[in-house]
Amino acid sequence: MEFEKIRDALKKKEGEPAKIRGWIYRKRSSGKIVFVVIRDSTGIMQVIVEKSKVADEDFKNADKALIESSVEVEGVIHEDERAPGGKEIHATKFNVIGFAKEFPITEYQSVEFLLDNRHLWLRSRRMTEVMKLKASMLKFIREWFDENEFWEVTPSVITMNAAEGGATVFSFDYFGQTAYLSQTAQMYLEALIFSLERVWSLTPSFRAEKSRTRRHLIEYWHLEAEEAWVKNEENMKLQEEMVSYVCQNIAKRCKEQLEYLGRNPEDLMVVEPPFKRIKYKDAIKILQDKGFDIQWGDDFGAPHEKALAEGEEKPIFVTNFPVESKAFYMKISPDGKTVECADMIAPEGYGEIIGGSEREEDIESMIERLKKDGADIKNYEWYFDLRRYGSVPHSGFGLGLERFLCWIAKLEHIRDATPFPRLLRRAYP
Ligand code: NSS
Numbered sequence: 001m002e003f004e005k006i007r008d009a010l011k012k013k014e015g016e017p018a019k020i021r022g023w024i025y026r027k028r029s030s031g032k033i034v035f036v037v038i039r040d041s042t043g044i045m046q047v048i049v050e051k052s053k054v055a056d057e058d059f060k061n062a063d064k065a066l067i068e069s070s071v072e073v074e075g076v077i078h079e080d081e082r083a084p085g086g087k088e089i090h091a092t093k094f095n096v097i098g099f100a101k102e103f104p105i106t107e108y109q110s111v112e113f114l115l116d117n118r119h120l121w122l123r124s125r126r127m128t129e130v131m132k133l134k135a136s137m138l139k140f141i142r143e144w145f146d147e148n149e150f151w152e153v154t155p156s157v158i159t160m161n162a163a164e165g166g167a168t169v170f171s172f173d174y175f176g177q178t179a180y181l182s183q184t185a186q187m188y189l190e191a192l193i194f195s196l197e198r199v200w201s202l203t204p205s206f207r208a209e210k211s212r213t214r215r216h217l218i219e220y221w222h223l224e225a226e227e228a229w230v231k232n233e234e235n236m237k238l239q240e241e242m243v244s245y246v247c248q249n250i251a252k253r254c255k256e257q258l259e260y261l262g263r264n265p266e267d268l269m270v271v272e273p274p275f276k277r278i279k280y281k282d283a284i285k286i287l288q289d290k291g292f293d294i295q296w297g298d299d300f301g302a303p304h305e306k307a308l309a310e311g312e313e314k315p316i317f318v319t320n321f322p323v324e325s326k327a328f329y330m331k332i333s334p335d336g337k338t339v340e341c342a343d344m345i346a347p348e349g350y351g352e353i354i355g356g357s358e359r360e361e362d363i364e365s366m367i368e369r370l371k372k373d374g375a376d377i378k379n380y381e382w383y384f385d386l387r388r389y390g391s392v393p394h395s396g397f398g399l400g401l402e403r404f405l406c407w408i409a410k411l412e413h414i415r416d417a418t419p420f421p422r423l424l425r426r427a428y429p
Contacts, residue, residue: 001017001019001074002019003019003020003021003072004018004019004020005020005040005041005042005043006020006022006038006039006040006042006043006044006045007042007043008042009045009077009087009089010043010045010085010086010087012077012087013077013079014077014078014079015076015077015078016076016077017074017075017076017077018073018074018075018076018077018089019072019073019074019075020038020040020045020072020073020089021038021040021070021071021072021073021097022038022039022040022045022070022071023038023039023040023068023069023070023071023100023123024036024037024038024065024066024067024068024069024071024100025037025038025039025044025067026067027065027066027067029063032050032051032052033048033049033050033051034048034049034059034062034063035047035048035049036049036062036065036071036094037084038071038073041128043085044084044085045083045084045085045087045088045089046080046083046084046087046088046089047073047075047088047089047090047091047094048078048088048089048090048091049062049091049094050090050091053090053091053092054091054092054093054094055093058091058093058094058095059094061094061095061096062091062094062096064099065096065099065100066099066100066101066102066103067100067103068100068103068120068123069096069097069098069099069100070096070097070098070100071094071095071096071097072093072094072095072097073089073091073093073094073095074091074092074093075089075090075091075092075093076089076090076092077089078090103120104117104120105117105120105121105124115415115421115423115426116428116429118419118420118421118429119429122419125260126260126261126416127416127419129256129257129260129261129409130257130261130405130409130411130416130417131419132254132257133250133254133257133258133261133405133408133409134401134405134417136249136250136253136254136257137246137250137401137404137405137408138202138401140245140246140249140250140253141223141242141246143245143249144241144242144245144246145200145225145242148198148238148241148242149198150198150199150200150225150227151192151196151198151199151200152199152200152201152202153188153189153192153196153199153200153201154201154203155182155185155188155189155192155201155203156182156188157181157182157203157204158174158179158180158181158182159179159180159181159182159187159188160177160178160179160180160379161180161187161379161380161383162180162183162375163183163184163186163187163327163329164183164184164207164327165183165327165373166373166374166375168183168207168208168209169181169183169206169208170206170208181206182203182204182205182206183205183206183207184205184222184224184398185201185203185205185222185224186224186226186329186396186398187329187383188201189201189224189225189226189396190226190359190383190386190394190396191382191383191386192226193226193227193228193392193394194228194386194389194390197227197228197229198225198226198227198228199225199226200223200224200225200226201223201224202221202222202223202224202401203221203222203224204219204220204221204222205219205220205221205222205398206218206219207220210424211424212423212424213302214412214413214414215302215350215351215403215406215414216414217402217414217415217418217421217422217423218422218423218424218427219422220400220401220402220403220414220418221400221401221402221418222398222399222400222401223398223399223400223401224396224397224398224399225238225242225396225397226394226395226396227394227395227396228392228393228394229392229393229394230358230393230394230395231340231358231393231395232319232331232340232341232342232356232357232358232395234395235342235356235357235358235395235396235397236275236277236317236319236342236356237273237274238397239342239344239354239356239397239399240273240274240275240315240317240344241273243271243315243344243353243354243399243404244271244272244273246404246408247268247269247271247408248268248269248271248272250265250268250408251265251266251267251268251269252265252269257409258409261409261410261411262410263408263409263410267313268408270313270314271313271314271315272314275314275315275316275317275344276312276314276316276317277316277317277319277342278308278316278317278318278319279318279319279320280318280319280320280321280322280338281296281320281338283300283304283308283318284296284298286307286308287304287307287308290307292304292307296322297322297324297325298325299325300318300343300352302349302351305345305349305351305352306349306351308345309345309346309347309348309349312347313347314347315344315345315346315347315353316344316345316347317342317343317344317345318342318343318345319340319341319342320333320338320339320340320341321338321339321341321343322337322338322339323336323337323338323339323369326339326341326357327357327369328360328366328369328370328373328375329357329359329360329366330357330358330359330360331357331358331359331360331361332360332362332365339357340357340358340395341355341356341357341358342354342356342357342397343355343356344356344399346403346404346407347407348407348410350403350406350407351403352403353399353400353403353404353407354397354398354399354400355397355398356395356396356397356398357395357396357397358393358394358395359394359395359396361387361391361393362387363384363387363388366380366384367380401417402414402417402418403417405417
């Protein structure tokens with residue numbers, strides 16, 4: 001008989017044979033009977049190991065094996081409403097594959113302790129459900145890009161361009177030259193639209209941000225798209241369609257994960273285009289009316305974004321930020337003071353999840369803005385070539401996958417949206 005997943009074994013009837021493998025999740029012993037709950041990637045199953053029903057060796061091992069030992073079990077299904085899932089296996093064989101030492105993680109542990117033991121904490125039900133949700137998100141994102149004729153591409157993560165500003169870039173010695181860890185794939189995606197027209201990529205992005213907040217990671221997964229012949233408004237349409245597609249599919253196809261994490265699928269079903277659009281200058285007024293001390297030119301922090309999306313069921317866009325507050329590559333609007341950009345802000349205080357814009361085509365304007373940031377212009381010559389050889393209006397956006405997941409999964413802190421979070425003072429394990 002082949003091994004089966006616990007999910008499938010739980011569908012079997014009284015008296016049917018079963019064979020599973022996994023890790024000991026819970027255990028108690030009463031002399032002649034050991035009750036073991038086994039988990040695998042699909043669920044948990046109670047196993048009854050009775051001294052009189054298995055080989056002596058098997059019983060001894062079952063009796064002494066600690067939580068997180070890996071085991072193989074053969075037996076017969078028995079229906080019992082007291083067991084999780086209403087079924088249990090009465091073992092005929094109980095084989096310990098790897099005995100576990102005493103597991104360091106017990107019920108109430110500090111955040112720091114759990115981060116120190118992240119490699120073990122990943123086995124928790126909570127982390128398991130979050131990671132399943134993240135994998136599903138990626139699947140739906142891929143579906144959407146595929147259906148909308150975007151090509152997936154693989155840009156480099158080592159670069160000589162600090163496109164999002166020199167202040168938050170990690171630099172290192174690249175055989176005698178200074179190179180950076182990528183903050184964004186955008187410039188490379190821009191190069192690829194001249195052959196593929198619509199492209200997207202998923203890469204790690206790095207931000208040496210000294211901020212210690214619940215929404216900043218030093219390394220995060222960046223989902224980016226770039227579209228030829230597209231202006232800012234159509235760029236926003238694509239973003240709201242993609243985000244809605246992912247929300248709706250998660251609501252319909254990931255109920256188990258959502259339920260465990262306390263997110264009502266109905267919250268995500270209501271997410272559909274169009275999303276509200278607010279101009280930056282109006283957003284400033286709204287914030288001032290709400291009592292914030294904020295002026296034209298100031299950037300938004302978490303409290304501002306939270307206030308702007310207050311009472312909203314869907315994300316909103318804030319558009320047309322002041323030129324000085326945004327990156328050198330954003331197209332300056334006809335008013336000369338703002339740029340053709342949009343930040344997508346999630347509801348419930350989750351803040352900005354997407355930054356996008358139409359791209360500047362005027363080389364002089366970009367040089368001027370780059371110089372203000374102290375950038376080495378010669379490293380941007382290749383990028384200016386894109387404007388010199390058949391430039392077209394084009395736009396794109398970047399979504400922080402972990403920020404998106406925080407909102408979808410109702411997480412309190414972004415560290416739980418990734419298996420091995422890189423934080424201000426942590427790159428271990
Ligand atoms: O800086 S962004 O707003 N925009 C860009 O990097 C563009 N070059 C993207 C593009 O147009 N191709 O970052 C985009 C998103 C932002 O909205 C967040 O969701 C996420 O990337 N982001 C982060 N997530 C987690 N941690 C940190 N530190 C972080 N920084 C940005």
